[in-house]
Amino acid sequence: MKPARLLAPRSVAVVGASTRPGSYGNQAVANLVSAGFPGPIFGVHPTADEVHGVPCVPRISDLPLAPDALVIATPAASVPALVAEAGAYGCGGAVVLAAGFAEIAEGRPLQDELARQARLHRLPICGPNGNGIVSVVNRAPLWGDAYTARRPGPVALISQSGNVAVNALLSTRALGLHTVVSCGNQAVLDAADYLTALARLDGVRSVALYLEDEGDGHRLATALADCADHDIRIAVLKAGASPLGASAAAAHTGSIAGDSRVLRALIEEAGGAWAHNPHELLELAKTLATPRRPHVSPTTPVDATTATNVGVLVVTCSGGDAATAADEAERLGVWLPQLGAATVEALGEVLPTTATAGNPLDYTAVIFGETERTADLITVGARDDAIGPVLVYYDRPARMSEDAAESWDGALDGVILAASRLDQPVIVASTLPELMPEETAERLAAHGIVAVAGLSEGILCAGALTVPPPDATRLRSIAAIMSGPKPSAESPSVVSGWVAEHEAKEMLVGRGLAVPRGRVVRDVDDALRVAGELGGPVALKASSPFIQHKSDISALVLGVEGDAVREAYTRVDGLGGVVLVEEMVAPGVEVLIAVRRDGVVPVLVVALGGVWVEIFDDVVLIPLPADADRVEQAVRRLRAAPLLVGGRGRPPGDIRALAETAATVGAMALDEGLDLVELNPVFVRPDGVTVVDAVIRRGT
The missing domain is CATH 3.40.50.261 (Succinyl-CoA synthetase domains)
Incomplete structure (x- = not known):
């Protein structure tokens, strides 16, 4: 459903128009009159002839025309039937002001019925339990609270908080607002719907988004691409910490690549700005709405820290x-x-x-x-x-x-x-x-x-304003990943769940990635034999789909040789799964490479790895798909990048090999339908990279 008529109405009716001062039905009519709405205004009231000089009729079906927008200012229980009547009459959409829906447990069935009627009749609904919509440029406040007309401008606001929307309309910061949407419970329309529709309205140059949930990643990425097509910039304030998915909770990736960070990575792909409070949100949106764009000489070198030449x-x-x-x-x-x-x-x-x-x-x-x-x-x-x-x-x-x-x-x-x-x-x-x-x-x-x-x-x-313009094609490729087909029946990923480490490494080798030489052993004698063949110190690990963090249960013994292999085998055997014997590879800078697919959009994660991954929290997220060039550019933004670049007697690490490895892992996760991949540590050395440990979870 497209809310185009609702966002730019030429005719409005207030259902529940009231003569009682202070009521939503009274205030909504007063707002339209005082704002000077240029189109016809009607009231719907069972007995009143007029409210604030606006003529009233008893029912929606008695209106002389099907208005572009309704403001429904009646008690919650009456709303589903009114939505059905409005849809049948051909109205363009409705703002539902009442509370008492899914924000309380007992209101969920009522909201479900509202949504069912709206979808049945193809009627876009803003709300319920929101403040409504104000089209400042059209002098059309579909708003239940008091509204004072203000100077229109190029900034739109979509807010999942009513108070943020109210405060924006009350602000005195030369904020030229175009349209303000208070989403409410989002029973029918959500932020992505409004963003898509606003991208097609004349005069919008930036959109401020206040989000309390991330929503559908595919639809959000598509909406961001639509904004990019129209040179509309985005500023986002995400409130609240989202719970981590079950798969992410079992790995380091969850703690360093939570949902808000994934959302931020997507917004930054869209050339958007990230705010930390409502003040920053509105200042950023105002700034991004400037029609002026920086033009810098192409010969200016790119700054290594900010990856820009502006x-x-x-x-x-x-x-x-x-x-x-x-x-x-x-x-x-x-x-x-x-x-x-x-x-x-x-x-x-x-x-x-x-x-x-x-x-x-x-x-x-x-x-x-x-x-x-x-x-x-x-x-x-x-x-x-x-x-x-x-x-x-x-x-x-x-x-x-x-x-x-x-x-x-x-x-x-x-x-x-x-x-x-x-x-x-x-x-x-x-x-x-x-x-x-x-x-x-x-x-x-x-x-x-x-x-x-x-x-x-x-x-x-x-x-x-120094951020390069977004690439709409890139954003649509991200959106396509979210709507892509599930793995085929021939794919091993049709079997869901965690993969034992030795099987995970076989998958990596199949993609041409380097892992330590090693083998699953049958017994202690086999372990001694394999250790001898590998030469030098070895590592012994319990490899099982049920073990993700081996150090937590002493399922890992490092750097043993000779008779110490026997003792190590005894310690590891019996913890579940099989025993994997591997060579000890030459160390390097420890990096984490991961893929998370259960967030807003699938992302590739690169971070300073090993035991430091959560302590230093030095991480970059790249929405998938991502090639090696894109990954390398992101890796150079890590605070730990100097460790990889080298200096002060340290040789440089093979950053290109790291980027190629990470890009390969991202492609593998998409191809195989893997929900989670975590390679930690990955040793980055001057002569290449080696994946030392691997955790993989197949998708369902």
Whole structure:
């Protein structure tokens, strides 16, 4: 079901329109009238002739036309029948405001019946138990709470929290809202449905998503691809920790690649930004809605840490702000490139003698308020080949003298003048949120400048504009994995459950991956014989589908030879399964490679491995499918990447072999329908990689 008519209605009816002040039915009608909704408005009430001057009829079927949108403001028990009536009459969709559905145990059957009627009649439903939908651009508040009309703009909000939606509509941060959706219980429509529909609406340039659950990964990835097709950027705030799947709970992968991290990996594939609170969410969405995009010379080298050749220029008149901004940029992974020699020389002609050209660019308070000079130094710095977005710090006190206001106005005029000369994004951020008053923010917005409240938020938002545009084809390939066929009957993965280690390694060898030489042995004499053939110290392991973490039950003995093999065999034998004897391979940097398929989308996981995997929590997630080039780029973002690159007397590890191994494991998991693969540790050496331990779970 497509909610197109519901999101941009040309006619509205309020079912349960009421003359009682304070009721949803009364407020919904008042909102439409006060907002100046341009289309016909009707009320449905058994006896009233009008509410707030809006004509009423007794039943939906008595309406003179089938409206695009209904606001159903009646008690919960009446809703399923009204949904059926509305669907039969040809209405475009409905917002259900009532509570008393699946948010309480006894309301589940009622919500199921509501959903059944909606699907039977193909009627899109927003809610129940939500605040509704506000189409700001169409002056159409389908909203049960009080609503004050506001300036429309390019930012849409989809929220699984009613309060986040309410607060966005009440905000005074120059947030130009296009459409606001309070999802409620999502009995029929969910966030992916709204995202898909919003991607097709004129005027939407960014979408803020507040999510309390991840939803259907296939549909979400498809919706993100639709947004990418229309150059719509995404900001996401995910609240709450999702429970881990049963398969993930049995492995390290679950603790380092939980559902929220998988969702974040998908959002980042879509060029989206990740927020940690509602304030960041709205500031990011506002920033991403700018029509300006950074253009950087293709000859600019890529920064090794951020994997981008688009950097941010920070401009301030405060040394303290400059230092703090630099620290925040490092913490948030935002690149502040060094300015080129030509830029530094040109800045020397504009800056006061007390200032030094650099990035951050502290022009000092000596020239604060000089409009032309401020504009010149911003323009010169912004035209450096490595610079994309420009971030200027500016604080506006609420109260000041007339003379002080003249100086502050001059500084702001300089920023506005510079922005008029540039085609890249310009952000003005205050160091403290309260020092970005609404009047200043709106003035900046009128000149195409993004106003952001907060020093850290300024860095975060500027960094979000350095992310490369998303690849819709890539997103659709991720979505296709989620809807792909199950493994065929000939595939070994039709047998579900955990795989013994020796069988798991046979699967890896079949894919051309390196594992230690070894063999399953029948008895202690066989163990001694195999150990002798392998030469040198060996490892003995219990290999069983029921043992995933051998060290927990002493099912692993390392580095034994000679008679010690006999004792080791005695310790391991009897713990279940068979005994595997393997050579001790040359050590290297220990890495974890894993695949998780039971999350939002299937992901490949690479992390610093061994016993450190959960302690250091150094991990990258790559949605599948993923080739070796994509994996290698991700691996270089690990904090532990210097261990792999080498230096200080350490030889470099074979990062390419690691990337190829990981890509092969990802392909194997998809081909074989494996729910979980965890290879830990994988030794990365200068001459290649070896998978030392393997845990695999076949899919059902």
